[in-house]
Amino acid sequence: MENGAVRTAQPVIVAIDGPSGTGKSSTSKAVAAQLGLSYLDTGAQYRAITWWMVTNGIDIDDPSAIAAVAGKPDIVSGTDPAGPTITVDGVDVAGPIRTQEVTSKVSAVSAVPEVRARITELQRSIASAAENGIVVEGRDIGTTVLPDADLKIFLTASPEARAARRSGELKGVDIHTTREALIKRDAADSSRKTSPLAKADDAVEVDTTDLTLPQVIECVVTLVEEKRAGK
Numbered sequence: 001m002e003n004g005a006v007r008t009a010q011p012v013i014v015a016i017d018g019p020s021g022t023g024k025s026s027t028s029k030a031v032a033a034q035l036g037l038s039y040l041d042t043g044a045q046y047r048a049i050t051w052w053m054v055t056n057g058i059d060i061d062d063p064s065a066i067a068a069v070a071g072k073p074d075i076v077s078g079t080d081p082a083g084p085t086i087t088v089d090g091v092d093v094a095g096p097i098r099t100q101e102v103t104s105k106v107s108a109v110s111a112v113p114e115v116r117a118r119i120t121e122l123q124r125s126i127a128s129a130a131e132n133g134i135v136v137e138g139r140d141i142g143t144t145v146l147p148d149a150d151l152k153i154f155l156t157a158s159p160e161a162r163a164a165r166r167s168g169e170l171k172g173v174d175i176h177t178t179r180e181a182l183i184k185r186d187a188a189d190s191s192r193k194t195s196p197l198a199k200a201d202d203a204v205e206v207d208t209t210d211l212t213l214p215q216v217i218e219c220v221v222t223l224v225e226e227k228r229a230g231k
């Protein structure tokens, strides 16, 4: 390089999509940490707006009631992969957004177009502010939120593998119930009209069923490095 300028890596935008329990969050966080990138969990944002709707007594079965107040909550995501945060109106909701009640209602809330427009705008502004680049994980990142992402990954895994992983986290919930709940949520997320869960045409599909988490992380890190090297 001329004038002794130091070559720094170009910011890279990585989109990681896929159904529930395929390893998006674990993989995205680790890849971002390893490569010095920011990290955004977009599912947490949809969970946060759902938590706000529930807490404020909004009828989840009424899309027009949800649409009418979609702009009200102030949702803030912290993007450090070592300690991602999420607040609503200044309240830390990292715990409350993981309850069964929120999980069972998030697909209905996230199907409302006004909710998606609001959260998509937020996601784009966070991605464009990430100086070193960002790993953004969700359901519609490669197709809708960041269609120009440098690299798009679509993670998959069998329902059995995903249910076994989730059952390990949810003590006391049997694997059959977990499997059925995952399948039901994926069906709702895939069949909604506005930006459904889908693989972008130019995404690299990685089936994680028989891979360990470190293997998946290594695979994605390699794909990012190849992309950066222009291969």
Ligand SMILES: Nc1ncnc2c1ncn2[C@@H]1O[C@H](COP(=O)(O)OP(=O)(O)OP(=O)(O)O)[C@@H](O)[C@H]1O
Pocket: 018, 019, 020, 021, 022, 023, 024, 025, 026, 027, 043, 165, 166, 168, 169, 208, 211, 212, 213, 214, 216
């Ligand atoms: N390849 C893997 N092998 C074994 N366990 C895994 C693998 N990938 C992820 N896990 C584990 O599976 C669980 C679910 O992973 P994670 O939360 O990353 O999935 P996700 O796709 O983000 O799910 P969701 O969309 O529901 O948030 C976690 O306990 C994680 O440690």
Ligand SMILES: Nc1ccn([C@H]2C[C@H](O)[C@@H](COP(=O)(O)O)O2)c(=O)n1
Pocket: 020, 042, 043, 044, 046, 047, 106, 107, 110, 137, 138, 139, 140, 141, 185, 189
């Ligand atoms: N880009 C996204 C991310 C998430 N959602 C919805 C659909 C999911 O069921 C829900 C929770 O996501 P999770 O925390 O399980 O990753 O949020 C979406 O519609 N679009």
